[in-house]
Amino acid sequence: MDITSDIHSQHISRQFNHELEELKTHLMAMGGLVEKQVQDAVNSLLDADSSLAERVVDNDRAVNDMQIKIDDECTRVLARRQPAASDLRLVLAVIRAASDLERIGDEASKIARNAIELIENDSGSRGFVEVRIISEHVRRMMRDSLTSFARFDTDLALQIVEEDQKVDSEYQSAMRSLMTFMMEDARSISPVLGIMWILRALERVGDHANNLAEYVVYLVKGLDIRHTNPDDLDEEVGDR
Template sequence: MDITSDIHSRHISRQFNQELEELKTHLMAMGGLVEKQIQEAVVALLDGDSDLARRVVENDRAVNDMQIKIDGECTQVLARRQPAASDLRLVLAVIRAASDLERIGDEASKIARNAADLIEGNNGSRGFVEVRMISEHVRRMVRDALTSFARFDTELALKLVHEDEEVDEEYRTAMRSLMTFMMEDARSISPILSLMWILRSLERIGDHANNLAEYVVYLVKGLDIRHTDPDDLDERAITRKE
């Protein structure tokens, strides 16, 4: 059943409505914090700001705490309300989404740690163009994934599933470029490896944003598209599968 035909405002219990809305609100707040973590980790690298890099690492604990809080709230809703249909899908989607946001926070922390190492070694700015380009792309994906979740927007979610393939190609291109740098100058191996780990973290963030988009389709349409070829997915095809 499409969630738009079973909207939460029809619950007899106003308190239940409020609990479901709070789950979404807290997930969006966690998403906002995670998006900020990504931005600040990359800014720390590009600006050579070691203090900012350390703050990003320290703030990862706040992301973890938010996931624990959301998981606890979802558990209480499941135990007290025993939700069915779209309500159950919402709770399950929030649990899954919070897990992916926590992992995005972990990747942002890894970026910040590698940035701190590069800053300490004063290793120049080689590879920063690639980092800037991919980081802007995946940050936009995370923001759009959260927007699609908040609005139950499957069209935007499906767009993100296709965008993940673009990030993967950008990542492969950047890695080939950095490999060339290492072959040309053996002294660059250590800093280039740190940049490769940063790019790997950014690519993983794109994967997690893709997961968030897939949860939106599950939430709204009740369909699991995790192992479906993106070329087979569009709004019309999903509508036919209902």
């Protein structure tokens, strides 16, 4: 969907329309890179591929550079165009979303660094099932959150907010299982702690994907749902 349709009216300046579209395009590109970072970080662990993990760590600079570029573009739009209403919300949502994507990139680097250590220590595969399940869940949330942003789809955004609760539940269940295993076998403490840090990073990826979904609701509805009870979301958003 073109950002000038439905939500955003056509502007006198076609260049302004182009600048807004560029912001959105660059954010989607950053999202694609970050999504690949998470996927590669997890795969490096599951496949015992240290070189892939090292590439994830090295590519974190590219993610940071993309955030800086997007922030600079947003600053120029704010200074030159002084946007109001829905246009201003779009620029602010892009700034916030880029910050969350950068933090997802940081979490991917954490996963990769822990993967390198686990691989070097030949730590076995305890916890890999949990990592695979939760990583698939949060990566799906990331894809859907980017899709909802691209399409201004609040229905999909609200589904992502609900999915974040399921990820939190999966994370807590996995942590309990791994804690039990450590208590039963003291030799497993060090490698299992590494897996726990990876699971924590994945849970944080889900939180940031949830934030992206919340920005979509803010962009489309002008409604801040960050502190709204999930059970009340459909009714509150539907009233706007």
